[in-house]
Amino acid sequence: MRFLHLLASEDPSQTHHWLLPETAEIIYGGISSLLIFAALYKFALPAAKKGLAARTERIQKELDNAASTRSAAESEAANIRKAVGDVASERARLLSEADQQAAALLAEGRVRITAEVADLEAKAEADIAASRSRSSDELRAQIAQIASVAAQNAVAATLNDGTQQELIEGFISSVGGAR
Amino acid sequence: MSDARIEAYARALTEIASAEGNLDAVEKELYVVARAVESNDQLRTTLTDESIPAVRRQAVVEALVGSASNTTAQLIGLVVGSGRGRDLPAIIDKIVKRASNAQNKEVAEVRSAVALSADQQSRLAAALERATGKSVNLKVVVDPSFLGGLIATVGDEVIDGSVRTRLDQVKSRL
Numbered sequence: 441m442r443f444l445h446l447l448a449s450e451d452p453s454q455t456h457h458w459l460l461p462e463t464a465e466i467i468y469g470g471i472s473s474l475l476i477f478a479a480l481y482k483f484a485l486p487a488a489k490k491g492l493a494a495r496t497e498r499i500q501k502e503l504d505n506a507a508s509t510r511s512a513a514e515s516e517a518a519n520i521r522k523a524v525g526d527v528a529s530e531r532a533r534l535l536s537e538a539d540q541q542a543a544a545l546l547a548e549g550r551v552r553i554t555a556e557v558a559d560l561e562a563k564a565e566a567d568i569a570a571s572r573s574r575s576s577d578e579l580r581a582q583i584a585q586i587a588s589v590a591a592q593n594a595v596a597a598t599l600n601d602g603t604q605q606e607l608i609e610g611f612i613s614s615v616g617g618a619r
Numbered sequence: 620m621s622d623a624r625i626e627a628y629a630r631a632l633t634e635i636a637s638a639e640g641n642l643d644a645v646e647k648e649l650y651v652v653a654r655a656v657e658s659n660d661q662l663r664t665t666l667t668d669e670s671i672p673a674v675r676r677q678a679v680v681e682a683l684v685g686s687a688s689n690t691t692a693q694l695i696g697l698v699v700g701s702g703r704g705r706d707l708p709a710i711i712d713k714i715v716k717r718a719s720n721a722q723n724k725e726v727a728e729v730r731s732a733v734a735l736s737a738d739q740q741s742r743l744a745a746a747l748e749r750a751t752g753k754s755v756n757l758k759v760v761v762d763p764s765f766l767g768g769l770i771a772t773v774g775d776e777v778i779d780g781s782v783r784t785r786l787d788q789v790k791s792r793l
Contacts, residue, residue: 608769
């Protein structure tokens with residue numbers, strides 16, 4: 441009652457001090473502030489903690505992913521560096537093998553060509569010798585043929601009746617005198 | 620044809636000629652015919668061609684022997700008609716040899732570029748008999764390809780005096 445009386449006896453629009461509120465206002469305000477802080481503590485703080493933890497977890501996950509990605513990238517880079525090294529050594533090996541094969545082929549080709557040239561030269565020399573001999577033989581045969589025909593013609597031209605009779609008589613005489 | 624068959628034909632034909640009593644003349648005529656067949660390819664082909672009727676071949680034989688004796692023509696016709704025309708020269712050579720042997724003579728075949736006179740044949744036969752020591756039955760074959768000179772064959776002995784042979788020797792030496 442006293443409190444109500446107090447409320448009725450004083451002007452609510454007037455304060456005792458320009459800086460300080462009225463006592464009731466302080467009480468109401470204090471209680472309201474306590475209720476608000478309690479509600480905040482009860483409901484908002486867990487949600488904030490939960491959100492902060494989720495954010496922390498997401499950031500940590502991103503950091504982990506970044507680390508994993510970096511590790512994978514470094515591994516890939518190492519593989520690439522290794523592959524590049526392998527390619528270089530393989531290239532060097534292939535070039536070396538190619539050089540060796542080329543050298544072997546060149547040597548073999550030189551030997552083969554040398555042998556073939558020698559064979560061709562020998563064959564050519566034999567052909568030349570055979571051709572020379574054949575030409576000489578053919579020439580001799582032609583000369584003999586011409587001489588034979590000439591001799592036959594000359595003999596035939598001289599074989600008249602008298603010569604024939606002389607040959608016959610000579611044969612008879614030689615056969616008759618043989619014994 | 621085998622030698623035995625040729626010998627059989629020669630023996631049979633010799634007997635026929637002997638029975639007819641003119642073996643000497645027949646063997647001389649046969650010898651001429653044999654050399655003609657040997658030297659003439661067309662005649663030899665005609666006489667040995669089985670596709671030509673035997674009658675026609677015998678007509679060719681009659682035209683060939685001409686004035687020869689009937690015995691000669693019949694003997695040749697017998698051989699040709701029996702399809703033995705290819706062996707006619709061999710059969711005739713056997714006949715000539717048998718006829719010569721019957722007279723104790725050796726066949727002396729003389730090839731000459733020109734024909735020999737009777738006197739030359741007589742002197743040549745005498746010369747060959749002196750040279751070989753055998754009686755010879757001289758057979759002269761004229762062969763112009765010899766150019767000149769003679770070749771005499773008595774049995775296995777050959778006496779070569781032909782110009783052709785001397786030219787061949789010169790050609791060989793060349």
